[in-house]
Amino acid sequence: MPQAPAAQAGRKPSRIQLRNRKRILEAALEVFSTHGYRGATLDQIAAEAGLSKPNILYYFDGKEEIHVTLLNQLLDAWLAPLHAIDPAGDPLDEILTYVRRKLAMSRDLPRESRLFANEILQGAPRMGPHLESVLKPLVDQTSMIIQGWIAAGRLSPVDPRHLLFSIWATTQHYADFEAQVGVLMGEVDVHAGASAHLEAMFGRLLRPNAAMG
Amino acid sequence: MPQAPAAQAGRKPSRIQLRNRKRILEAALEVFSTHGYRGATLDQIAAEAGLSKPNILYYFDGKEEIHVTLLNQLLDAWLAPLHAIDPAGDPLDEILTYVRRKLAMSRDLPRESRLFANEILQGAPRMGPHLESVLKPLVDQTSMIIQGWIAAGRLSPVDPRHLLFSIWATTQHYADFEAQVGVLMGEVDVHAGASAHLEAMFGRLLRPNAAMG
DNA sequence: TCGCTTTTTTACCATTTGGTAAACTTACGA
C-alpha cells in the first residue's frame, strides 16, 4: 500500500515531509491563533502555507489533527519555564525569573499564547485530558515547592495556585489582549513598563516581612 | 410598508418584541461566549432561544448585528465599576473595592467575560472603534485620578495603566480560564481564595510605605 | 367580529467548507 504519510508513526519522515509539515504548522498557528479553531479554514491555512488544500490533507488527517498537534507541541514549550524553577534556588529570585520568562514569552510568542487562550476559553475541548495529565501534576509539584519555601519563612505566605494564576494572567494578558493594550497604551514601550510593574508587584507580594522577632 | 421590526429605531417595541429580543440576546450570549463569533451558528442560537432561525432574523438583521448588540450592551456594564471609582474616596479602599467588584463580575457573569475575551483575542474586529471612543477616555480619566493619589503620597507609585491591566487580567482570569482553573483547583471554593489572594496582592502593591520622615 | 398589522412557519437558496478520488508529476535509489 503506497502513499499514506499523513500520520504514519513507522517510517522516518523525508526532507520534504519535514519541511512541509513545519510550513503547515507555522501557517496553522498564524490562522488558528487569530480566528480560533472554528474560525480558521483549511483554505486559509493552505494559502498561508503556500500549499493546496488537498496537499495539506496529505500531511495531516484533518483540521482537528493539525490543531491538536499544535496544541500539544505548544504545551511543552509553555511549561518549560515552570520546569525551570529550582527548589534549591533563592525563592524570590526563582519566582521573579519565572515571571520574567513568562512575560518574554508573551512578547516573543504571542500567537502561541492566543492559541492556548482560545482553546481554554472554549472549555479546552481538545485539550482537557492533556491539562489533567501534564499540567496538573506539574502545578501540584510546583505548589509543593512554594509551600516549602513559605513554611521555611523564605516567602510571604500566599496560596501557590492563586499565585500561579496571577502570574499567568498578568503576563499572558499582554499577548492575549494585545488589541486592547494597544488602544490604551499607544506607542509606548509596553514590555518595559510591564516588566517593571510585574516585578514590583510580585516582589512586594512575596518578599517576606524582613525581621519579625 | 408593513413588517420590518428588525432594527427600526422609530416605533416603540411591542411586548412580544421586547420578550423575544431579550430571549435571543440571552441565547446568543450563551452560544457566542462558548464558541466564539465564527463558532456560533444561528441554528444553535435559535434552538437555545426556542425560536426558528427565520424568526430570529425577523428581530435582528443578521448574525453580526446580534453579536455587536451584545458586545456594546456588555461594555457599559463592564465599565460600570470603573466609573464608580470616587476621586474623593480613600485611594486604597477605592481600588480594592474595584478589584472586588471585578472579581464578583467574573464569578457572576462569566459568559460576558468570555464573550469580551473572545472579541479582544481576535483583534477586536467588531469593537475596535468602541474601545477607542468609550474605553480609552475612561481609562485616561481613571489614570489621572490614580496619578493624583500617587502624587499626594496616598498610594505607592505604580503605572496606572499597568495596574489596571493587572486587575483586569487577574480577575477575568477566573472566568476566561475557568476550564483550566477547574482542572487545577478541583472542588475548592475558588472565589474565596481568589478574593483573599488578590486583596493581599494589590494591598501590598499599593499601600504607601507608612511613615517616611 | 372585522380588518389590518405583527409574528411565525415552511420551503428554499447560494456559498462556504472539510474532505475525497484519482490522475498526474516529481524525487530518488538501484
Added chain:
DNA sequence: TCGTAAGTTTACCAAATGGTAAAAAAGCGA
C-alpha cells in the same frame, strides 16, 4: 535511466450555514 514510491494537483461532493421569499397564523384596536 528506469521504475517505484512520494508528493501534488484537478475536479468534485455532501453537509453546514447565513440568509430570503412568501404564505400562514396570531394579535389587537375599532
